[in-house]
Amino acid sequence: MSLLEIKNLSVEFGSQHNPFRAVEGLDLTVEQGEIVGIVGESGSGKSVTMMAMMGLLEGQGRIVADTLQFDGKDLLTISARERRKIVGKDIAMIFQDPMTSLNPSYTVGYQIMEVLKIHQGLRGAALKQRALELMEMVEIPAAASRLAAYPHQLSGGMSQRVVIAMAIACSPKLLIADEPTTALDVTIQAQIMDLLVNLQKSQNMALIMITHDLAVVAEVAHKVAVMYAGQVAEMAKVPGIFRKPAHPYTEALLKSIPEHSKGAHRLSTLAGIVPGQYDRPSGCLLSPRCPYVQDKCKAQRPGLTAIEGGVVRCHYPITAKEA
């Protein structure tokens, strides 16, 4: 059985009469100890999917799915109280901006220990000892003295390490990193990525990495899901998806990496923007922007079809040539 199994997940915002589907018919499975990359433009529904799964949408979004299972538990029917026993313990999440993700009024130590107290019932010396261990695990120098520091006294990189320490406090089975390095300096980004991958190996946890950075995904992920306008456009194993992208959108994403355009005058881009709430085409969502668009694409929405090593949502997947 998979650790995480999502089938046909949709998340809607707004009124009943005029809903906006941020996520539509999303399928995703994550095995124990697997690293899955989720890539896509801003607004493609990457974060919303994860927030929906963790119950962080707080009644703002309507969530519908055929299956939403984590570790054998049905997250759709579970009570809020039961869900809170899983969230923060077995599923943990790291957010984009470490400088605003920590509460400015409490010390770093307090915020780490809070998780341990709630989920593991640790108290006293054992609690402090475990917090210190965690700070050392995420390679924070002078960990003992940093426990009493307030978030504003730490740099962005240090804050992100604290957030990571908080997330792995209860040895989660699944860690979700939502663009964990976007807000950091380039040099720090590499350190944080290394740290995450090392922790993933040593703790043997599954890791879902939401990112814009295809290079990172290519390096560490086992599987990649490419999202477009709330749908999975393509999901396939690494490195296959990078060598032979089946979806025109995946191909366009890969072409837009600067290294792939060496010698060219202009960076390759995909013209247009992700369709918004009111201008979604009736056919394939990519059809207005797709370079290979055909009549059928404009008329009919494609479903997911199996390809070698994954699935693709396209009437005419690219098969012949190597990218």
Place this chain on the structure above:
Amino acid sequence: MLSFIFRRLGLLIPTFFGITLLTFGLIRMIPGDPVEVMVGERTLDPQMHADAMHRLGLDKPLYAQYIDYISNLLHGNLGESLVTKSSVWVEFKTLFPATLELALAAMLFAVVFGLLAGVTAAIKRGSILDHGVMGISLTGFSMPIFWWGLILIMFFSVKLGWTPVSGRLDLAYDITPRTGFMLIDTWLAEAADPAANAGAFKDALMHLILPAIVLGTIPLAVIARMTRSSMLEVLREDYVRTARAKGLSPARVIFVHTLRNALIPVLTVIGLQVGTLMGGAVLTETIFSWPGIGKWLIDAISRRDYPVVQNGILIVATLVIVTNFIVDILYGVANPRIRHAK
């Protein structure tokens, strides 16, 4: 932190001078003088009037009177009432506990219900509850104190007979003032002599409820609105999402992670309400015949009792300034980012 405290203290000196000038000037702008008011409607011989003014030192030019006043102040002499001849400080000390008791009760009422209302409105944002709470608080804020007080008296005291109309305690009780706080004094008296003073504490409490509600209404409305907007702002913060992602209970997310940060601006507002409270106390005490400094000052103004007005207001202003000063320091305690700023 220490240099911050000293800088703030330095700013107080010009403030005090401003207050002395203002009270000194304003009371003398009111037509009539203490002697005329004392004599009342009887005709007054101009020679006697001049003698009396001379005895009180009020025949000197204004600048000389002001210099006398300030030099007395600097010697720690707050002067004597022109009417009762007793020391302003002693009168203040006797009356102040009554006002303080009323103000504390009003503040307790305002803070408890204001925070509750604000937090509830923020959590249930956009619901009927939110609109209801905010509508009531806007009404409360716009209500004239004297009118609100009279309405409550009419309804609860006159019509329903639940609470007494005025004063601090029923005349049937004879309580020796020990602390000046009626609730404490009656409590002690009841404990010492249960037979003679049965029900005194409850009676004191019943006397306190209506004036405290009247005086606390405006601060309550201000605190409720401020708490609501501040909570809504903090609820959108990333660290609140982090707290939820940690699997904390909704109560913990609201009270530990949200309210603590939302309280910082509310604290300032609470401090500022102390001024409103002192102003409101003057009206409230007059309506409820509450023997505190508000009523004392009103009486002093109508008698043109210059020393009482000048120094009474100066003491009250000092209290307001000191409270705000303490709030500024508390602000640092609540907010580590300010505490650590150099």
